Amino acid sequence: xxxxxxxxxxxxxxxxxxxxxxxVLAQTRIPPIRVTPWxxxxxxxxxxxxxxxxxxxxxxxxxxxxxxxxxGLEAKKQLMNALAITRVQLQQAQARVRRNTRHAL
Amino acid sequence: MKxxxxxxxxxxxxxxxxxxDFKTLDKLGAKAKESTNITLDNNTLRLALGFLGDGENxxxxxxxxxxxIYVRSYEFDKPGQYNEADLAPLRAYVKSLQxxxxxxxxxxxxxxxxxxxxxxxxxxxxxxxxxxxPMEVTVVFINGALDMSDIGKLSGNLGIPDLPxxxxxxxxxxxxxxxxxxxxxxxxxD
Numbered sequence: 001x002x003x004x005x006x007x008x009x010x011x012x013x014x015x016x017x018x019x020x021x022x023x024v025l026a027q028t029r030i031p032p033i034r035v036t037p038w039x040x041x042x043x044x045x046x047x048x049x050x051x052x053x054x055x056x057x058x059x060x061x062x063x064x065x066x067x068x069x070x071x072g073l074e075a076k077k078q079l080m081n082a083l084a085i086t087r088v089q090l091q092q093a094q095a096r097v098r099r100n101t102r103h104a105l
Numbered sequence: 106m107k108x109x110x111x112x113x114x115x116x117x118x119x120x121x122x123x124x125x126d127f128k129t130l131d132k133l134g135a136k137a138k139e140s141t142n143i144t145l146d147n148n149t150l151r152l153a154l155g156f157l158g159d160g161e162n163x164x165x166x167x168x169x170x171x172x173x174i175y176v177r178s179y180e181f182d183k184p185g186q187y188n189e190a191d192l193a194p195l196r197a198y199v200k201s202l203q204x205x206x207x208x209x210x211x212x213x214x215x216x217x218x219x220x221x222x223x224x225x226x227x228x229x230x231x232x233x234x235x236x237x238x239p240m241e242v243t244v245v246f247i248n249g250a251l252d253m254s255d256i257g258k259l260s261g262n263l264g265i266p267d268l269p270x271x272x273x274x275x276x277x278x279x280x281x282x283x284x285x286x287x288x289x290x291x292x293x294x295d
Contacts, residue, residue, distance in 0.1 A: 068152075075145065075153035082143045082174045083164070083259065086245045089234045090260035093217035096210040 125246075129194045130177045133242055136186040137179035145174040167258060171249030177242075184214075184239035192235060195244060199233050214239045227253055 038044055127144065134140040145153065150171055157165045181187060199206075199220045208219035215238045222230035229252070234245040 069156075072152050072156040075149045076156040078143050078145055079150065079153040079168060079174065081141070082145060082176045082245070083168075085141065085143075085176050085178060085243065086174075086232075086234065086247065086259050089217070089236050089243055089245055090219075090256070092236060093208050093210060093219055093234065094260060096212050096215070096217050097208060100210055100212065 125195070125198045127175050127177065127246070130191065130244060133187050133191045134177065134179035136181060138182045139180045141176060141178040143174065143176040147172045150174065163258065167251075167255055170251065171247060173246075173248040175244075175246040175248075177244045179242050181240045186240075187242055189237060192237070192242070192244070195233075195235065195246075204231070204233065221256075224250075229253065229256075232256065232259075 134142075150168060150173065154165060154169055157168075179187065196218075202222065204220040204222050206218060206220050208217060210217045216236070218233075218235040220233040220235075222232075224230045228250060231249065232245070232247040232251060234243070236243040
């Protein structure tokens with residue numbers, strides 16, 4: 001075998017397979033850059049959440065205070081009622097004791 | 106060892122005091138026309154005290170020493186609508202502890218019983234009132250430190266407004282109590 005012939009055979013120009021160029025180009029294509037709208041960015045969402053909390057917390061605190069005050073006033077009313085009933089019962093017992101003592105005398 | 110026994114003996118009534126289940130009295134009011142049910146435990150009492158004004162200092166100092174106030178009052182349409190045996194658990198409870206019956210008056214079909222829990226130095230650990238009439242039963246149970254003078258204060262005015270529904274405005278019962286404490290509150294608003 002002639003080495004020159006061998007070399008010539010090896011370096012023989014061959015056409016690229018079908019679709020080779022398209023495949024290479026497809027591999028090297030840079031994906032398009034996705035632009036997130038500003039209202040969907042994490043920083044924006046975090047800021048919105050913080051703002052919402054800032055608005056909600058004072059109203060929740062005020063609701064809590066109002067509920068506590070209602071409970072407190074209700075408890076006070078119950079205390080007054082309980083002591084008023086106690087007073088009536090003590091006065092009744094006192095009156096019964098007096099009547100009974102008078103009868104005994 | 107002896108000290109430990111003494112402490113235990115002193116602690117038993119205090120512990121037992123918290124164990125009475127006032128729901129056992131609910132049976133009494135099953136047929137009641139009107140009922141008043143007030144439960145003020147320690148936390149609710151503290152909450153109520155916070156809402157007493159500066160003009161209510163004597164009330165504040167009295168109620169400030171208390172741990173609980175329980176009131177059950179039932180009014181019936183006609184006699185015989187409750188079973189007096191339903192009061193037995195409460196009577197047994199106060200008897201089982203160191204409570205002393207200081208008043209026991211029977212007048213025809215009406216009775217008034219007053220029990221106190223005596224503590225050293227003329228102090229009281231509680232007050233219980235059981236009042237039974239043919240058409241009305243009232244139980245008041247006050248748990249907490251009281252002075253003898255507090256009993257007098259309790260039967261006086263103490264700045265507590267009269268409840269027209271209970272006293273008729275002059276210390277006499279009018280028998281127009283409402284269905285429960287909440288309903289009474291609503292009546293008061295009207």
